[in-house]
Amino acid sequence: MTGIIENPVDILNPDGRGAVILVCEHASNHIPDAYGGLGLDDAARESHAAWDPGALPLARLLAQALDAPLVAGRISRLVYDCNRPPDAASAMPERSEMIDVPGNHGLDANARRDRTKSIYEPFTKALTEVIAARHPPVALITVHSFSPTWFGTPRAVEIGILHDTDSRLADLMLAEAPAPAPRRIERNAPYGPEDGVTHTLRLHGLAGGRPNVMLEVRQDLLRTDAAQQQMADEILHMLSPALAALGLGKAHDA
Numbered sequence: 001m002t003g004i005i006e007n008p009v010d011i012l013n014p015d016g017r018g019a020v021i022l023v024c025e026h027a028s029n030h031i032p033d034a035y036g037g038l039g040l041d042d043a044a045r046e047s048h049a050a051w052d053p054g055a056l057p058l059a060r061l062l063a064q065a066l067d068a069p070l071v072a073g074r075i076s077r078l079v080y081d082c083n084r085p086p087d088a089a090s091a092m093p094e095r096s097e098m099i100d101v102p103g104n105h106g107l108d109a110n111a112r113r114d115r116t117k118s119i120y121e122p123f124t125k126a127l128t129e130v131i132a133a134r135h136p137p138v139a140l141i142t143v144h145s146f147s148p149t150w151f152g153t154p155r156a157v158e159i160g161i162l163h164d165t166d167s168r169l170a171d172l173m174l175a176e177a178p179a180p181a182p183r184r185i186e187r188n189a190p191y192g193p194e195d196g197v198t199h200t201l202r203l204h205g206l207a208g209g210r211p212n213v214m215l216e217v218r219q220d221l222l223r224t225d226a227a228q229q230q231m232a233d234e235i236l237h238m239l240s241p242a243l244a245a246l247g248l249g250k251a252h253d254a
């Protein structure tokens with residue numbers, strides 16, 4: 001397997017002047033030819049195991065509204081999951097939910113290092129540089145989507161507001177959640193820090209003392225352009241005043 005990978009990361013709106021940096025680690029289901037499709041069939045390559053459907057268009061809308069740079073992965077998380085450190089088994093998973101990933105079975109240290117250098121390190125470097133180019137303070141927001149069912153069980157949560165040990169931004173967003181709630185919005189659901197999903201927050205947010213939050217939106221709420229715009233508006237309704245309370249931008253006026 002070769003280490004030659006086309007550009008593994010996109011930086012959208014690099015000159016955005018908002019006090020926010022957006023990240024979408026699971027934006028793409030692209031598997032470079034060098035990996036032989038990881039032995040997956042087309043259905044598996046299109047499935048949520050390979051990426052977060054709807055997350056990138058949602059992140060783009062948020063980037064536009066917040067005038068924020070957006071750092072987005074261009075390679076499937078089944079090749080390398082950029083929200084996992086290199087020593088995590090889940091960085092190159094042999095299974096994802098009910099999908100077996102033949103191309104990830106028995107990877108040796110060289111193969112793991114090759115993917116780490118080809119995908120994870122350029123992604124991390126790009127995000128580090130985008131952050132370094134900003135004048136502090138700045139908030140870090142990662143944008144994800146999750147499947148409506150998990151091992152066959154429907155998930156009731158619609159929007160997850162996730163955090164690690166710094167809950168400032170999450171607390172403020174949850175305080176802005178509409179009541180009575182038209183949406184089921186939950187803290188640290190359907191995942192939490194115990195699942196290892198806060199790697200990017202820890203590395204690029206917590207380590208620099210930056211307010212940070214991870215957004216998880218159920219995929220059935222992101223299937224059309226109109227749905228994506230509505231979800232962006234709903235998130236901004238919580239996020240903009242939360243950012244303003246931290247001195248990071250003006251309150252949303254909608």
Ligand SMILES: [Zn+2]
Binds near residue numbers: 026052
């Ligand atoms: Zn994700």
